[in-house]
Amino acid sequence: MPIANHHSSVPVIVDEDKCIADKGCTVCIDVCPLDVLWINEDTGKAHMKYDECWYCMPCEADCPTDAVTVNIPYLLR
């Protein structure tokens, strides 16, 4: 039974120019209750790895550089 990857538009957007994850910041990753934000190995910046968002906003509210934007997931918009 093979597993397929499926394509999904994710609600949390990280502005890589503002993100300071490369300085050691992990605030958004730490505060996410669903653990869906991770460091992108290629860029060293935070990104949304799993589309399992409760649009609860700690990632956006706690980001020190205002790099994170939480959108309402498309299915609910």
Next chain:
Amino acid sequence: MEINNIPVIDTDILVIGGGTAGPMAAVTAKEQNPDLNVMLLEKANVKRSGAISMGMDGLNNAVVPGHATPEQYVKEITIANDGIVHQPALMAYATRSFPMIEKLDSWGVHFQKDETGDYDMKKVHHLGTYVLPMPEGHNVKKILYRRLRRNRVQIENRYTATRLLKDPDGNIAGMIGVNTRTAEPIIIRAKAVIMATGAAGRLGLPTSGYLFGTYENPANNGDGHAMAYHAGADLANLECFQINPLLKDYNGPACAYVTGPLGGFTSNAFGERFIECDYWSGQMMLEFFKELESGTGPVFLKLDHLAEETIQEIETVLHTNERPSRGRFHEGRDVNYRQRMVEMHISEVGFCSGHSASGVWTDETGATTVPGLYCAGDMASVAHNYMLGAFVYGQICGESAVEFAKSRREPVLDEAFIQTELERIQAPMKRADGIPPEQMEYKVRRLVNDYLQPPKVTRKMEIGLERILAVREDLPQLCARDPHELLRAMEVQSIIDCAEMAARASLYRTESRWGLYHYRVDYPEQDDSEWFYHSRLFKDENGQMASGKRPVADYLVPLGDEKDAYRKMRVQKAANA
């Protein structure tokens, strides 16, 4: 000590769940005895976990001297729950409610006060005054975190508990769990355990179809309910589902308690009130449901008759607390409170004592039926607890657990049980191919919606149970590609347990009670002669899911005339209707 090369961590008191009740329990245990080792285990990060990660906009059940008495509160909650309550537990809450507000106030939690510094209580219900707004209540988690650090509670973030451990005498002995980022197992031996894992909020599927668009924080998926069941604890009244009014497609609460004191209300399509019931209850939800389905539906939140200053005040509260993305949702649909009413709907079903009455059976000391295991917050069976009840029972459990641990020596662990559990934890990642947790979760939650959502029908629920059990048969194919998927794979097993419990509990009680929460079309009447009991759900000696009855303890507060006063506020059509 090591088991399977995994070091066993020892602690005196273990608290599972770092949301609302859990931190209070941990801090209380340390306040009782600073020398104890107290560990707080959290699936996410205690800074922003649980139901109040972004704060809370008010207390719905504050029993403040001069505004309400504990006796009055106990009466109201008893009537709102159709009599099936453990009054000693309600009374313990009611008498501790005000001292807890004072404690939180001294810690820096912001409650609304009048211009002379007295609590600014609001009357929302007709018989008592219980609402205390918290327009600046967004800092609650920050304050809890400060207390945890100050009291030197040991915090372990990103671990999910999977099973509770017991010693050969049946006392609690600790837990086993797994790290959500590394998939490394953890074994903790403890003299007493407090569980505060929140609601079972990923039981039904939101009508949007988005798995994580739930009323509850989706991290609260019923792990605690499942673990308590497997440890042999009684669960109570699980058929009394949680269903809440909320905005259509957005999981923000209806906010009757925020907008009500300011003149807003829930209306039908014609801008008219329709709810007859006074206190938040299943009865109220039944009226809501019937209106939704009627010719005067759907249902709306009506604010467009309020003054500009009032609307701004409401927006400030609703868009900065609890569910702050609400403003963004409205913007996307071009909805402005000033110009039009906001469409509402009902939430998916779940287990949550915060708003209803189901959960792990808990008495007035926070004790479950497993010695040494305590329970607080949305997962414990104390009815209508809300946030303040979670704090109060966190405190009660902290005190009780310290007392229990006092006389306890190092518990003996069941190594064979641990071995079996380690295999269960490791199995999904050992499979290279199979069914992803997401698909299995979608399926079982869709079955809950199709077959268990009220109005409940016996034959449908029987089919639902059969289909849920069939999903359980697929577990040997459950597969996880990384530690994150393993977390979801462990969660879906709890969700399946909860779905089976929801079906069996609903089938067991052959009457209707609690309005919409347990509305059985083929048993439409409330039957006090047969069913004036708590229903029990437990694992029997053969390991099978079983049901039974638990007598309702004698009332401390007789209902007397108030019962009639309440009945007068119940559904009655106007003479000209």
Next chain:
Amino acid sequence: MKTYDDPELQAIATKLSSDDPGIRRVAVLELVDTGDPDAVELVIHALQDPDTHVRQEAAKVVDEFEAEDMADALIAALSDSDETVRNAAAHALADLKDPAAAEPLLQALETSTDSFVVSGILRALKPLRTQDAQRPALKRLADADAQVRREAVGVIGWLKQPENLPALVETAQHDADPEVRRAATGALVYANPSQVGQALIGLLADEHWQVRCEAANSIAKLEYQAAVSALITATSDDLWQVREKAVDALGKLGSVESIPVLGECAADAMSNLRKAAIGALGTIAHSDGRPYVVTALDDPDPDVRKLARWAISKLDAAA
């Protein structure tokens, strides 16, 4: 550089001395997770960092610590060039709730001229309820800045001293800003009714509706019987919100003479007002009100019907 025994804290201290402001900023964030009391001095240090972002970050985390140790630093931060820093410091100061903080706060108040700073200090002094704050707060009632005057009212209201009533009445009646007048009107509820009753009656005719509502509330809380006829007049206010509060107050006063007016309100088009009127008639529980309550049993609004059923039971009990 000072060294620390706790390796975690030492690591943070090292990062805080980095040349890269980005790294110093992240180090401040990490301070929040340490339970070590020594972390406080590092926060204070970061509040004085040359980099604005680092100071902002430090200001945002100050309320994670026991702030009595840093009252001075927080007061200094109130005059920071950056608004985020000043705001955070003001909030943290307000959360102090430590009597020991009163002294430095009062000293700072003495010399501060910046309105934002003064407001922050007054907000912090309010919950401390220290008598020494009375004089400076009274003085600030004449400040040019409305926010300062509003916070001064708060300090005075929380002190609940009878001698301050004339000043509060003056502010409630004559302040140019409606929110200041509203706050002062709300603060009058600790008085003996005879001292402020006439003033409250006057405030029922304030030009701003929220002041009028607050006046009706305060009259109800004080149960000032002499206000009945003024409240009856207020039941025909232009705004239903004011009428609702006036009706609530008449119920609270148990005013039998207002029953005909309440009966009119019970037939108003606005259901919130009908609700309040039937609630008041039930509270008064006088037989003159019964016909209105009986009519309301058939009201189209269920909240009104509910209250009417409750009111009937009150009337029956009183009969």
